[in-house]
Amino acid sequence: MATVAFQGVTKLFPGGDKAAVDQLDLDIQDGEFLVLVGPSGCGKSTSLRMLAGLEEVDRGAITIGGKDVTDHQPKDRDIAMVFQNYALYPHMTVGENMGFGLRIAGEDKAEIKRRVEDAAKILDLTKFLDRKPKALSGGQRQRVAMGRAIVRKPQVFLMDEPLSNLDAKLRVQTRAQISALQRRLATTTVYVTHDQVEAMTMGDRVAVLKDGVLQQCDSPRRMYEHPNNVFVAGFIGSPAMNLLELPLVDGGVRFGGEVVPVPRSAIAGIGESSVTLGVRPEDLQITTGAGLEVTIDVVEELGADAYVYGQADINGTRQPIVVRADGRIPPERGSTITLSYAAERTHLFSTVTGERLVD
Numbered sequence: 375m376a377t378v379a380f381q382g383v384t385k386l387f388p389g390g391d392k393a394a395v396d397q398l399d400l401d402i403q404d405g406e407f408l409v410l411v412g413p414s415g416c417g418k419s420t421s422l423r424m425l426a427g428l429e430e431v432d433r434g435a436i437t438i439g440g441k442d443v444t445d446h447q448p449k450d451r452d453i454a455m456v457f458q459n460y461a462l463y464p465h466m467t468v469g470e471n472m473g474f475g476l477r478i479a480g481e482d483k484a485e486i487k488r489r490v491e492d493a494a495k496i497l498d499l500t501k502f503l504d505r506k507p508k509a510l511s512g513g514q515r516q517r518v519a520m521g522r523a524i525v526r527k528p529q530v531f532l533m534d535e536p537l538s539n540l541d542a543k544l545r546v547q548t549r550a551q552i553s554a555l556q557r558r559l560a561t562t563t564v565y566v567t568h569d570q571v572e573a574m575t576m577g578d579r580v581a582v583l584k585d586g587v588l589q590q591c592d593s594p595r596r597m598y599e600h601p602n603n604v605f606v607a608g609f610i611g612s613p614a615m616n617l618l619e620l621p622l623v624d625g626g627v628r629f630g631g632e633v634v635p636v637p638r639s640a641i642a643g644i645g646e647s648s649v650t651l652g653v654r655p656e657d658l659q660i661t662t663g664a665g666l667e668v669t670i671d672v673v674e675e676l677g678a679d680a681y682v683y684g685q686a687d688i689n690g691t692r693q694p695i696v697v698r699a700d701g702r703i704p705p706e707r708g709s710t711i712t713l714s715y716a717a718e719r720t721h722l723f724s725t726v727t728g729e730r731l732v733d
């Protein structure tokens with residue numbers, strides 16, 4: 375177990391017009407489950423590979439357990455990595471695959487056997503120990519890859535999209551198993567995914583990257599309730615937060631007949647004439663009173679909930695909006711509904727910089 379720190383870590387690939395990872399600063403606690411998430415190409419795999427020692431760091435430093443490992447070989451970092459494709463040796467049995475790293479490290483045979491059997495028990499793989507990987511399901515192979523990592527008892531687990539080859543149902547099950555296993559072993563884990571649901575359900579903290587730049591690193595709840603900028607607001611949550619550009623009038627923005635106040639101090643000096651108001655689909659309510667009128671284009675019925683997609687007339691322009699409604703009494707497509715909201719459940723961002731304006 376160990377802390378991990380990225381200190382101003384930068385990666386420039388030859389030919390790239392900007393840094394793949396740009397001055398990444400991140401402190402990961404001992405035993406923490408930290409998820410790196412972001413869209414394709416945001417630099418999450420490169421960050422993980424630099425931590426693993428599979429990619430060179432151009433600027434900055436990486437420490438594990440307080441020790442600078444920036445120039446250490448992967449084998450000298452005391453980490454174990456689980457890859458997307460599992461990277462199992464097809465000619466070896468499950469048991470041999472799991473014990474491989476220990477054998478290379480010159481571990482005693484009896485000790486290898488004991489650790490492999492322990493890991494197999496934890497991962498429910500005991501009856502497969504003598505099989506070859508090709509005789510296993512995708513989920514079982516994934517567990518073997520996990521097993522190979524845990525028998526090493528490393529200081530840090532690194533996982534690069536380890537669930538992406540599983541079908542949706544198995545992914546949900548395995549997600550919970552990995553979370554439970556990580557909590558039980560309390561080993562510092564850095565986990566890469568592009569799936570924000572995976573990030574939110576698994577991470578103690580989530581680090582959102584965009585274009586190689588860290589946007590925010592917080593607990594899932596904090597990230598959801600207090601996104602630092604428009605990108606995080608739109609990336610975390612499904613369906614995404616509604617983000618509406620509204621002109622500034624009378625010390626605030628007019629939304630659905632009400633004025634959401636924008637403190638003068640928040641916009642002082644940035645010359646804004648409009649702000650971006652964010653409101654999550656579940657923070658809008660269908661009302662019989664006055665409010666924001668929305669014409670419904672599509673209703674997605676999910677059982678308990680229905681997501682209602684429509685167009686709102688906001689200050690004379692039509693803007694798309696999505697609302698979570700009660701799935702038992704969903705509104706009808708083509709009809710018009712009126713929405714109310716609580717001003718304290720809205721988020722205000724600069725239209726110019728995208729940064730959050732009010733805490």
Ligand SMILES: Nc1ncnc2c1ncn2[C@@H]1O[C@H](COP(=O)(O)OP(=O)(O)OP(=O)(O)O)[C@@H](O)[C@H]1O
Binds near residue numbers: 412
């Ligand atoms: N070996 C390489 N040579 C040149 N450029 C690279 C190399 N590896 C990655 N890149 C570039 O660096 C940036 C970050 O890539 P990276 O693989 O870290 O992103 P990612 O967030 O993991 O994306 P994905 O989810 O698609 O795997 C991208 O612009 C990518 O094209």
